[in-house]
Amino acid sequence: MGTPYRPPRRSPSWSELVDDLEHAFAGIGAPRAACLPLRWGRETELTISAIQALDPLLKDGEQRTYRSGFLPQPVVRFTGQRDSTGLLRDGFLTSFVNVSRIQPIQDLAEYGTILDGWLTVLSRLGFHARHLSIHGTITPWRRRQVEGITLRFSHLDLTLGDIVLLWNTDHPDRLAVDLGTGLERLAWARTRGPWRDLVYGRFAQSAPPATLDAIRTAALLLGHGVGPTARGAGGITRRVIGTIAPEATRLGVSAMVREMFAYWALFSELRVPWPMVARLIESELPE
Numbered sequence: 001m002g003t004p005y006r007p008p009r010r011s012p013s014w015s016e017l018v019d020d021l022e023h024a025f026a027g028i029g030a031p032r033a034a035c036l037p038l039r040w041g042r043e044t045e046l047t048i049s050a051i052q053a054l055d056p057l058l059k060d061g062e063q064r065t066y067r068s069g070f071l072p073q074p075v076v077r078f079t080g081q082r083d084s085t086g087l088l089r090d091g092f093l094t095s096f097v098n099v100s101r102i103q104p105i106q107d108l109a110e111y112g113t114i115l116d117g118w119l120t121v122l123s124r125l126g127f128h129a130r131h132l133s134i135h136g137t138i139t140p141w142r143r144r145q146v147e148g149i150t151l152r153f154s155h156l157d158l159t160l161g162d163i164v165l166l167w168n169t170d171h172p173d174r175l176a177v178d179l180g181t182g183l184e185r186l187a188w189a190r191t192r193g194p195w196r197d198l199v200y201g202r203f204a205q206s207a208p209p210a211t212l213d214a215i216r217t218a219a220l221l222l223g224h225g226v227g228p229t230a231r232g233a234g235g236i237t238r239r240v241i242g243t244i245a246p247e248a249t250r251l252g253v254s255a256m257v258r259e260m261f262a263y264w265a266l267f268s269e270l271r272v273p274w275p276m277v278a279r280l281i282e283s284e285l286p287e
Contacts, residue, residue, distance in 0.1 A: 071100045146169065
């Protein structure tokens, strides 16, 4: 690897990091796109990946996409790796920002250009090429009407994300690229500091990790108007709030909700104000 990696002395704020990404992607021809709605309601109740912006092209064979360019997309997933006690491992969250570049392409050369552009973006963020690696296989995979090839990229020993070449099985000339990582994981790779401190800041030791993760996710869902219900997307919200430890929130959740609300507001406008979000969470908790 050559010279060892030394984290920067100063870590950017989340706002600064998003701005740096936006400017770096714009510099390589990928302007920022508006976020997809969090409530999806097609094959999944919620948006779980920025790649869903490519559905019309890849799944329906149409010559269009919902979004194209640099997309910092908040998502909710329950597939994060967990330890033997059931807690999420460092580097994984139920809700996070899927930093992606998504767009149709004409040929394989454009796929290579986008990969090269990503290395340029990482360089502008302070990552040096000597500490980056790309690995994978050129053997295509297939999921229903979509096929693809996936290459993963890492910073030292930490996998950051992947760049995927995709095409519609019935229309193999309709190609697209999905380059994705997690904003929080990207920041973690850059700072190499404690994961909980990075994600939760001053609240890192204020409650169990599962409760912190649940409040963070509930703030995102409720802020986007996905209120608790018996089933559907709202059922996911109720399920998330149900994992909050009541004994850890006797003094309320408003302070952390306000912090998380400011974070999620960096990516798209939230429909429900944070005081209402806090009240909705607290109304679901047992007395």
